[in-house]
Amino acid sequence: MEIYMLAGLMMxxxxxxxxxxxxxxxxxxxxxxxxxxxRSAQASVAAIRKEAKESVAKKVFNTVAxxxxxxxxxxxxxxxxxxxxxxxxxxxxxxxxxxxxxASKTVLAIFLGLAxxxxxxxxxxxxxxxxxxxxxxxxxGFLSPNVWLSLAVSKRCDQIRKGLPDTLDLLVISVESGLxxxxxxxxxxxxxxxxxxxxxxxxxxxxxxxxMGVPRSEALTNFAARxxxxxxxxxxxxxxxxxxxxTSISTALRRQSESLRTKRRQxxxxxxxxxxVKLMLPLIMFIFPAILVVLAGPAGLRMYEMFTxxxx
Numbered sequence: 669m670e671i672y673m674l675a676g677l678m679m680x681x682x683x684x685x686x687x688x689x690x691x692x693x694x695x696x697x698x699x700x701x702x703x704x705x706x707r708s709a710q711a712s713v714a715a716i717r718k719e720a721k722e723s724v725a726k727k728v729f730n731t732v733a734x735x736x737x738x739x740x741x742x743x744x745x746x747x748x749x750x751x752x753x754x755x756x757x758x759x760x761x762x763x764x765x766x767x768x769x770x771a772s773k774t775v776l777a778i779f780l781g782l783a784x785x786x787x788x789x790x791x792x793x794x795x796x797x798x799x800x801x802x803x804x805x806x807x808x809g810f811l812s813p814n815v816w817l818s819l820a821v822s823k824r825c826d827q828i829r830k831g832l833p834d835t836l837d838l839l840v841i842s843v844e845s846g847l848x849x850x851x852x853x854x855x856x857x858x859x860x861x862x863x864x865x866x867x868x869x870x871x872x873x874x875x876x877x878x879x880m881g882v883p884r885s886e887a888l889t890n891f892a893a894r895x896x897x898x899x900x901x902x903x904x905x906x907x908x909x910x911x912x913x914x915t916s917i918s919t920a921l922r923r924q925s926e927s928l929r930t931k932r933r934q935x936x937x938x939x940x941x942x943x944x945v946k947l948m949l950p951l952i953m954f955i956f957p958a959i960l961v962v963l964a965g966p967a968g969l970r971m972y973e974m975f976t977x978x979x980x
Contacts, residue, residue, distance in 0.1 A: 776809030831864030836925035
């Protein structure tokens with residue numbers, strides 16, 4: 669009962685904190701009225717109320733996030749840039765993604781630390797072991813966002829690596845049909861949206877950067893840096909070299925596509941060759957004991973009967 673009472677008090681305290689940060693109903697209505705004065709007649713009240721709720725959520729986030737980020741704040745701009753680039757490689761972009769990621773580490777560390785303390789208290793352990801449970805939970809909560817981010821980066825890089833050969837084939841077809849490289853990148857980005865969404869998103873960002881005045885070589889270099897895939901860096905190098913020396917881009921793209929397909933086939937063959945070695949452990953642990961019981965079991969029982977009867 670004491671555990672339940674403590675958990676209930678913590679929930680009530682959290683609810684009171686959220687309620688104190690949440691604006692009153694009259695404030696929402698005032699925001700809606702102010703926005704309706706500057707809106708056209710076609711704007712619906714439901715859409716305005718939705719934007720008001722989003723602004724409330726943003727206000728709560730802007731209030732809580734700086735407090736949660738303070739214990740894990742990075743002092744170096746280089747570290748912040750690396751974290752932002754890693755989040756972009758995982759496909760997570762936005763204005764406050766770095767703040768949200770750092771705040772999640774603090775929130776999870778506090779939450780899991782309290783959970784470990786409650787678990788230790790429910791088991792009746794002493795203070796020293798209870799502190800150990802709390803520190804273990806806090807450490808796991810602090811490190812879990814990093815583990816999740818590494819898995820997300822690995823998964824997205826694998827998706828981009830698998831989608832690059834098909835993307836290059838479409839680029840070759842588009843360039844050979846008469847489209848320029850910028851138009852081909854835009855067209856391929858639109859066509860690959862449902863097949864390889866990660867590659868499509870990156871190509872669309874290259875198109876947007878080119879339309880904003882960024883040189884194509886720089887936009888492609890940013891594409892390679894965001895993806896973090898070696899094949900993308902090789903592709904960007906080939907395209908930039910072809911533009912610099914005036915060679916055929918379609919030929920360079922075709923050869924790069926063949927090279928990527930060869931690498932993908934070799935990687936598949938390598939995984940197939942490793943299958944035999946990986947099967948040794950389950951064979952030894954699970955299949956061989958069953959075969960041993962089936963084959964040697966009757967003989968062992970016969971020998972035991974002969975030994976007990978004295979005939980052996």
